[in-house]
Amino acid sequence: MGQVYPALFIMGKYGIPITLDTERHMIFNLNVLEACIEKYQNMDDILNAFSNIKAAKEIGLLMINEATEMWNEDHPDAKKSLIQDEKHLGRLLAGINKITEFTNKVREAMLEGLPQEAVQEVEEIEKNLRAAAQKKMTGTKQSE
Numbered sequence: 160m161g162q163v164y165p166a167l168f169i170m171g172k173y174g175i176p177i178t179l180d181t182e183r184h185m186i187f188n189l190n191v192l193e194a195c196i197e198k199y200q201n202m203d204d205i206l207n208a209f210s211n212i213k214a215a216k217e218i219g220l221l222m223i224n225e226a227t228e229m230w231n232e233d234h235p236d237a238k239k240s241l242i243q244d245e246k247h248l249g250r251l252l253a254g255i256n257k258i259t260e261f262t263n264k265v266r267e268a269m270l271e272g273l274p275q276e277a278v279q280e281v282e283e284i285e286k287n288l289r290a291a292a293q294k295k296m297t298g299t300k301q302s303e
Contacts (some may be wrong), residue, residue: 172233173226175268177261179251181239184226185268191221206269206280212262216245219265223248 174186195205195218205218224241231238242248252258 173230174222175264175271177223177264179223179242179248183223183239184230185219185222185264186226186229187222187268187271188225191218191225194221212258215262215265216248218269219261220245220248222265222268 173184174188176182176184192205196202198217199205199214220242227239227241242251252261
């Protein structure tokens with residue numbers, strides 16, 4: 160039947176690592192999911208959210224601070240500070256390479272542990288969004 164919890168094995172206890180002001184992690188767990196549902200109302204909107212940079216920043220901040228709180232509970236003598244807000248997070252994301260890495264990590268953390276069919280659906284939506292953006296930029300259809 161394969162590994163039962165491959166996402167936990169790959170991600171580690173605190174999620175997907177990312178280096179910002181210090182090494183941090185992003186985890187998409189039940190606490191983050193609950194906060195996202197309060198904001199975005201349904202799972203489809205959450206899965207589509209990270210294609211929008213503002214939403215990626217909001218969800219990324221939730222994931223980073225959740226992982227930081229988990230770290231602090233386990234390491235009371237080596238606590239890390241939470242990232243204050245989205246503006247503070249944005250300051251840590253200087254340059255297109257850092258922004259791209261961040262959005263990719265948000266996507267990776269969100270998709271880790273989802274059923275394969277949900278991942279495929281998200282990837283299909285992303286493909287369609289890229290094709291639409293390409294068409295808009297060039298004024299031509301992208302070849303299939």
